[in-house]
Amino acid sequence: MRCVERFALLACIVFGLHLLHHARLGVDVLSAQMMPYTLLYTFGIGYPAVILLTLRYVKQYPAMGPLAVFVEQAFPVFMALIAVALSVLSAGNQQGVTTYPVMMMLISVLLQGQYLLVVGLVLFSWGALAVALVLLLGVPWLSPEIAISFTAALACIMVANMTECSRITQFELQQKLHSENRQLQRLSNQDHLTGLLNRRALDRTLEQEIARSERFGHALSILMLDVDNFKHINDSLGHVQGDEVLKSIAHCLQQHVRDVDFVGRLGGDEFIVILIETDKRHALQVAERMRQQVSKIPMVAGLPTLTVSVGHAQFEGESLIALIERADKALYQAKQKGKDRVQMARAVVSSVRT
Numbered sequence: 001m002r003c004v005e006r007f008a009l010l011a012c013i014v015f016g017l018h019l020l021h022h023a024r025l026g027v028d029v030l031s032a033q034m035m036p037y038t039l040l041y042t043f044g045i046g047y048p049a050v051i052l053l054t055l056r057y058v059k060q061y062p063a064m065g066p067l068a069v070f071v072e073q074a075f076p077v078f079m080a081l082i083a084v085a086l087s088v089l090s091a092g093n094q095q096g097v098t099t100y101p102v103m104m105m106l107i108s109v110l111l112q113g114q115y116l117l118v119v120g121l122v123l124f125s126w127g128a129l130a131v132a133l134v135l136l137l138g139v140p141w142l143s144p145e146i147a148i149s150f151t152a153a154l155a156c157i158m159v160a161n162m163t164e165c166s167r168i169t170q171f172e173l174q175q176k177l178h179s180e181n182r183q184l185q186r187l188s189n190q191d192h193l194t195g196l197l198n199r200r201a202l203d204r205t206l207e208q209e210i211a212r213s214e215r216f217g218h219a220l221s222i223l224m225l226d227v228d229n230f231k232h233i234n235d236s237l238g239h240v241q242g243d244e245v246l247k248s249i250a251h252c253l254q255q256h257v258r259d260v261d262f263v264g265r266l267g268g269d270e271f272i273v274i275l276i277e278t279d280k281r282h283a284l285q286v287a288e289r290m291r292q293q294v295s296k297i298p299m300v301a302g303l304p305t306l307t308v309s310v311g312h313a314q315f316e317g318e319s320l321i322a323l324i325e326r327a328d329k330a331l332y333q334a335k336q337k338g339k340d341r342v343q344m345a346r347a348v349v350s351s352v353r354t
């Protein structure tokens with residue numbers, strides 16, 4: 001149920017109860033004295049009833065749109081005017097003026113999202129009531145009616161303000177939760193050392209890209225890279241400096257792929273690059289470029305040039321595990337052949353049908 005509909009339902013109940021109360025007391029609701037009350041209660045029930053029963057359907061007709069918007073926007077103002085009129089009438093008849101402020105207060109709490117409007121309406125209602133009491137009915141300033149009026153107005157504003165504050169706090173909490181969730185999700189996909197994709201994210205990404213490649217017939221290549229003699233670097237520089245070398249390699253790899261490609265760290269000194277819509281020929285060019293760029297990373301004097309071995313495999317309809325295995329075998333061959341080189345994987349051997 002929308003906010004305006006909740007407000008309309010509440011108004012129907014409140015004014016309906018008033019009308020019932022008068023009828024039950026045996027008051028002649030059509031007498032000259034009671035007629036203004038009866039009319040105001042009837043308007044108070046009729047207007048929200050129109051909103052509840054017809055507005056949803058009327059809005060379906062574009063030509064009726066502006067009228068429907070006007071009826072909806074004028075509704076709180078109309079309710080406030082009825083509350084003021086009833087307050088003035090009942091004050092004039094010495095029947096007390098507390099009922100309508102309480103009603104306005106209830107409305108202000110339930111009318112979510114329109115608190116500022118409600119504060120304005122309440123102030124307007126009680127301002128008008130005070131003027132009417134003093135100027136029209138000759139009630140003196142600081143009479144009990146005036147005191148009750150302003151106390152009730154103050155209560156309305158405080159309740160509306162408190163509810164608004166709690167809504168803002170809730171909104172802020174939700175925002176914070178949302179951003180922390182996003183941060184958590186990002187961290188759960190990230191390699192803690194290099195900031196690249198971690199093993200979990202790599203598997204998921206590769207699975208998605210394999211599915212896309214199968215569906216659209218795009219080429220897909222992966223490169224598996226392993227730093228050559230990293231144990232020696234670690235032993236010479238220490239683990240902390242070794243970490244810095246891994247970070248430099250990660251940065252270098254990321255610099256030399258397109259935005260659509262993915263770079264991840266499998267663990268240790270091993271990296272994977274997923275090249276989207278890239279066939280063997282282009283993938284080998286990228287792999288060669290990466291190998292050359294890594295060798296340009298400055299190293300501490302006395303240590304040999306930093307190099308990587310690369311295994312390449314192009315997706316050929318096999319499973320994710322089989323694809324990674326082919327790239328891994330190619331990498332192994334690159335190491336066997338003397339490191340610091342790019343090796344292409346063997347093609348998948350297709351099974352012969354009998």
Ligand SMILES: Nc1nc2c(ncn2[C@@H]2O[C@H](COP(=O)(O)OP(=O)(O)OP(=O)(O)O)[C@@H](O)[C@H]2O)c(=O)[nH]1
Binds near residue numbers: 228269
């Ligand atoms: N600094 C650092 N070292 C790591 C990390 N993870 C693994 N290593 C080290 O990386 C080295 C990996 O060595 P290997 O790949 O087995 O061997 P390698 O010396 O690179 O030799 P090849 O791979 O044959 O060229 C080991 O010494 C590991 O201890 C890490 O997060 N940080």
